[in-house]
Amino acid sequence: MVLQMEVNKEKIRYILQFFFDKGENASQAAEIVNGVYGADTVTANYVQFWFRRFRSGIFDVKDAPRTGRPVVENVDKITEIIEVDRHVSSRSIAQELKIDHKTVLNHLRKVGFKKKLDVWVPHQLTSKNIMDRISICEALAKRNEIDPFLKRMVTGDEKWVTYDNIVRKRSWSKRDEAAQTVAKPGLTARKVLLCIWWDWKGIIYYELLPYGQTLNSDLYCQQLDRLKLAIDQKRPELANRRGVVFHQDNARPHTSVVTRQKLWELGWEVLMHPPYSPDLAPSDYHLFLALQNFLSDKKLRSREDCENRLLEFFANKNQDFYERGIMKLPLKWQQIIQQNGAYLTQIGQSETC
Template sequence: MENQKEHFRHILLFYFCKGKNASQAHKKLCAVYGDEALKERQCQNWFAKFRSGDFSLKDEKRSGRPVEVDDALIKAIINSDCHSTTREIAEKLHVSHTCIENHLKQLGYIRKLDTWVPQELKESQLMQRISSCDLLKKRNENDPFLKRLITGDEKWVVYNNIKRKRSWSRPGELTQTTSKADIHQKKVLLSVWWDYKGIVYFEFLPPNRPINSDVYIEQLTKLNNAVEEKRPELTNRKGVVFHHDNARPHTSLVTWQKLMELGWDVLPHPPYSPDLAPSDYFLFRSLQNSLNGKNFNNDDDVKSYLIQFFANKNQKFFERGIMMLPERWQKVIDQNGQYITE
């Protein structure tokens, strides 16, 4: 390879002495050796060197850091601190950061933004997540209950849903800016409960009526009526298996008394675990994706949109959201309680 490079340079010097320019020399060389023989930019560089009076055809010895580096050392540094920059790795291994970038690319590493999680989990919280998931997984294996499961939650739906866009810019130019949605803007609070077949019951709360225990108990009564009407098989057989998160209105004493009165089997849910709540990891994510860029004029517009959104989802959609629970339980166990990030 080195001999071939030097051979090409002899040819370039020959054409330089014949009075040809770099472009002409490049065309003649490629006509004989193929288009990939030498880049035109390389020809131009060598011609510039010849014009300066330097007719040496060998590469100059390079000073500075060596470019050879053991991939295992790079992996070890990343495993010890996955936030290490290419320059930090280069300094530790005494090579150029360009060399590290090339090796990382060959190793298949890409740089990603950290994913936001609800909070840093303490060891006791990690153990609680593992314990809950193990319990639910084993219970479902012994007595499958997912087709009896009804789950629900609340979500604010704002009038103006801003969609952040990507834009092209040149190096050094400022990126385009987009204002975040005003947290005090008009919005509607959606409460929804669903199972593997679809929506069982949903409602919109008046703007100035927050969710508290009294409101939640009223909602549970309406939900029970909807279950008796839409899912009579649940009330006639083994009964409802109910899932909600640990929001204060959901865990108050009066709420527990109401749930006992209804006779529903309430599943345990570890604190700070939206990744184990089907509404959060599935239904609301799909809803928010559909809302991006949408603007509404009033509550009725929002409600009409949400009604249509739910109506357009078939049973397979809802079934997928519920039936992925065992896989997520196992994943939490495998990850020693850490959050599922996607």
């Protein structure tokens, strides 16, 4: 029989710190403490909160002084909790501090915190990656000033369309603070690959590959032939005048020897694109972002359902939408240069138009 006894919170925190130092996980620590002091002594969330503090280097477990104004004390405690875990819910904060949930929300609003969607970043940039991003942006910006080419540009990319679409979390950030960054979740097995090409006027050509099929160089070259026919039909001004300025990222099927030969045969000028730079790819920062927002939280039943959703999405976008996506590039080149090659925070933010 477990002996029920009164134990102060500060003592429990010292015990939790002891288990943390021993290398126990939060669940094990909670089970041991409740086994000794009673089943309701600590919750799993409470122990996880303190373990997160310890991992962040905060080991002060003493209660804050009770003197002074309670409102200021609550605000300080709320801010401290958020600094440890930006994903913590306002209800968890209220439970931890034993104050009303609305009080927590009011305090957060007053000090300027609001929930923002986390930003996905694709890669930890090396020094060479950063230098490539800066030098290529400088070259493209100068080229566009001398010979504007964005209305001749055809851009394309691939995107997995998943049947079950995960909604990104929101985390606390101040109004003038960038959203938190998180790695993209792993793709589910139920998915089909969308291959699409477009320009400032709209969609030129796309394919939705059969279920389970991926892209290789041979298939990509076949797609480029089909894209050429679509450009000749839908954009005869590109075929008959100065030709296509072609933009793609550095995925292997795009840069193989056979693909480079195919692009040379087509006579298209291929733009430079720095590696690991979706923030400089219009499909990633504009088209796919809007598509993902459209599909957010939707469950697709079949490939046919995917096709119908895509048709619905394309039907709702006018030429202005595509033109804005392409014409953002000069600003993004300049921002990359000004930020010394760092990723732009616009990756992952919602397309509201």
